[in-house]
Amino acid sequence: MKKIIILLVFITGFYSCQDQLDITNPNEVTNQSFWQNESDAIKGINSCYSTLHRGAFSRWQLMLYDLRSDVGTSNSPWSDLANAMNNFIQPDSNFGPVADVYFDNYVGIFRANQVIANVPNIQMDEQLKSRILGEAYFFRGMHYYHLASLWGNVVLQLEPSKPSDLPSNASEAEVWAQCISDLTEAASRLPKMYSDPNDEGRITKGGAYALLGKAYMQAQDYSSAKDALDYFITGEGVGIYDLVADYSDNFKVTSEFNKESVIEWSYIENPTEGTDNDVASANHNFGTSIGQFYAPPGIGWSDGEALRWVVGEFEIEKTIANERDPRLAATYLYDYTDEAGPSATMVYGQTWEQRYGTTNNRVFFRKFLHDHIRDFEGYRGINNYRFIRYADVLLMYAECLNATGATNDAYQYVNKVRSRVGLAALPTDLNQEEFLTHLKHERLLELTGEGHRFNDLKRWGDLNASLSTNDPGFNNFQAGKHELLPIPQRDLDINPNMTQNPGW
Structure with a gap:
């Protein structure tokens, strides 16, 4: 069952009468009157989770990662959106859908900082206090x-x-260092699991270590990344996570928080909502609107869609049973999903055929749509966003092993991911560069449409104008500028x- 994360809004105000007397409202919550007890600490950390329901996280941020890479595009009639998200053209740095991601991340940082600054002074259960601080350090990290990935400096x-x-x-290096510091602190405080079903969806030690591994990799420290990811392979996390049988x-919606989920953001539908407003209204939107912006024409706005070249990548290799890679149909809606x-x-x-005829060759990201449960999309979707899956962890671990000279040990982790979908094991005579080439292909097929491709390309040094062969948007890409917003x-x-930032 989905769990509602409580929204806490801090309001500090002063009301002044015409005679210049300052009158304190006794019913008003302030920083001085809040942060008194364990209940306040819990509400404070819950406000960090509530940040995930703002538009940046339930819509725009995933689009920035997908569409600014070579797997996505935008044919939106909103030209400013298409240019900013896909064509590397953004004359207005205040453009809402992009700037909102920047601002909402700082909203989350402000909320996490409130917890980190105030909870240590509360007299409460010390174990719970440490856990709450761990959650806050995770969110700040x-x-x-x-911010380091998209804006850098x-x-x-x-x-x-x-x-x-x-x-x-x-x-940018200092921001990555702070991210790593916060996630390291979080991992030291967080529990492996939660026993209370009401805590489903809270961040765990595994979640902190998985994102820490990603951060180290983006900082090009593969040895430290491997050490972080050891938690899943040789450490306390062994046995907690695994691949689900059906990709x-x-x-x-029917299989959320499964054993493959390492970090998953929960979305629910509030039946009393009368607006898609996710901040300013009393009926706060706890849903996700990514489906409304990714769904095909006639269902959603189709402001973001996939590029067809990746379909061909799925079709390069058949399964052992001589069938199509099952990840293709799970990843895309297009004319040959069936x-x-x-x-x-x-x-x-x-x-x-009924909707688009037989000659329409557009392709749409499917992973976080609702077509498996209903015939419409909207601004209050309920399909959770799986931020990091165990399959991603296995592929990251293999990349770290290969990067640190242990290529022979890396095969098993890629092969486990391939075996789940019926593909044969990799050839065993690959050198380090050849293995990385295969791994890049595997991450493309396993993770496309989940928001990781942009950072993958950036980490590998592959984010450049040569990607225009598959994505015309990269014709505008300028090295030294467009790596950052x-x-x-x-x-x-x-x-x-x-x-x-340089070049802007």
């Missing part, structure tokens, strides 16, 4: 993971911010100590 705010704060940018179960073709491929209650001008205007 995760938000800096996204951002401000490090490690205490609750004040209007008078005017910090300078940190370097598609990782993307269905191998029988457009007349057999179902798209939200109708065939592809522009810092919103609004921040630069109010903080003279900040500087814009």
Whole structure:
């Protein structure tokens, strides 16, 4: 059963009468009146989870990772969106869908900093206190993971911010270092599992170690990344996680929080919601709208879609039983999602042929849609976002082993992922470079549409204009500029100590 994460809004205000007397509202929650007991600490950390329901996380951030890589594109009639998300054209650094991701990550950092600053002073159960602090360190580290990935040289705010704060940018390397520090602290405090069903979806020690491994890899420290991921392979995490038998179960409402899920963000539908507003209304939107923006025409806005070249990558290799890779149908909605073709491929209650004819060759990301449970999309979707799966961990571990000269030990982890979908084991005579080539292909097929491709390309040094062969958007790509997004001008205007990213 899905668990509702409580939204906590901190409001600190002062009301002034015409006679200039300051009157304190006794019913108003302030930082001075809050943070008194264990209940406040729990509400505080729950506010960090509530950040995940804001538009940046339930919509735009995944699109930035998918569409700015070579697996996605945008044919949106909203030209500013298509240009910013796919074509590396963004003349306005304050453009809402992009700037909101930047701002919402800082909302999350502010909330985590509140917990880190105030919870240590609360008299409460020490074990619970340490766990709550671990969750807060995780969230701060995760938000800096996204900021380092997308903006690089951002401000490090490690205490609750004040209007008078005017910090300078940190370097991208310094942001990664802070991310790593926070996730290391989180991993030391978090539990392996939660015994209370009401805590389903809370971050675990495994979640912290998995994201820590990713952060080390982006920082090109493969040895430390392997040490972090050892938790799953030789450490306390052995036996907690495994691959599910059916690959598609990782993307269905009916099989959420399964044994393959390492980090999973929960989304629910509030039947009283009358708007898609995810911040300002009393009926806060706890759902996800990614389906509304990714679904095919006639169902959603289709502002983000896939590129067909990846379909061909799936078709290179047959399974041992001489069948198509089953990940293809789970990953995409297109004219041959069903191998029988457009007349057999179902798209939200109708065939592809009925909706789009037989000559439409567009392809749509399927993994976080709702076509398996209903014939519509909307702004209040309930399909959870699986941020990190155990299959990703296995492939990361194999990459780390290969990068550190242990290629012979790496095969088994890639082969486990391949075996789940019926593919033969890799040839065993690969050198380090050849193994990495195979691993890049495997990550493409296993993880496309889950928001990891952009960082993969960046880590491998493959994020460059040559990708225009498969993705015309990269015709505009400029090395030294487009690896990072522009810092919103609004921040630069109010903080003279900040500087814009190179090239912008």
